Amino acid sequence: MLIATVDDAQQYIDEMARKRGYVLDYHKVMAKHDFPVLQAANDLVGAAYLNQxxxxxxxxxxxxxxxxxxxxxxxxxxxxxxxxxxxxxxxxxxxxxxxxxxxxxxxxxxxxxxxxxxxxxxxxxxxxxxxxxxxxxxxx
Incomplete structure (x- = not known):
């Protein structure tokens, strides 16, 4: 399994902000401390909400x-x-x-x-x- 870098996590959180128009406090903390779970949760949001x-x-x-x-x-x-x-x-x-x-x-x-x-x-x-x-x- 590939370990994400802080730069990867920062780019991801920035992209979340661009797509969603916001990021929540828990997104910011999860990006730094449990990036894979943040990605999984965000994928669910994408499927249910962000994707047209x-x-x-x-x-x-x-x-x-x-x-x-x-x-x-x-x-x-x-x-x-x-x-x-x-x-x-x-x-x-x-x-x-x-x-x-x-x-x-x-x-x-x-x-x-x-x-x-x-x-x-x-x-x-x-x-x-x-x-x-x-x-x-x-x-x-």
Whole structure:
């Protein structure tokens, strides 16, 4: 078996970044410490996600965002997929609608994690209640 060099691993991780549009922290560490397993895992991702098949890349990104939201992945992981989707031309509204699909099946807690990740990436802000709302306001 051929042992990979640090240069081989660096080239591989750079190519992953070019193809995917991101690399995760575990990719970086695995490239240095268990390169063959990283390659095997990446081959699976290639077959299921990166290689062109029936679904286009935008659709796959939306599915990834929803599945990561439902699985309650780390905010950074969800945000990395949101950024790739935006780079591919998916609109912030389309991404939000995809995240909202998690509500009925995964619940509010899962939705909120995906929603918070989305808000930070797209810079979404909400409305705040007026002072009158806290004073009882004028009921009509």
């Amino acid at each position: 098949r029936a679904l286009d890349r935008k659709t796959k990104e939306l599915i990834f965002i929803v599945s990561l939201t439902v699985m309650r992945a780390s905010k950074g992981h969800i945000q990395s997929r949101i950024k790739v989707a935006l780079d591919l031309g998916v609109s912030p509204q389309e991404i939000l609608e995809a995240i909202e699909i998690s509500l009925p099946e995964a619940g509010v807690v899962a939705f909120q994690a995906g929603f918070e990740a989305w808000c930070e990436v797209v810079g979404a802000e909400g409305l705040k209640p007026t002072v009158e709302a806290f004073r009882g306001g004028s009921g009509a």
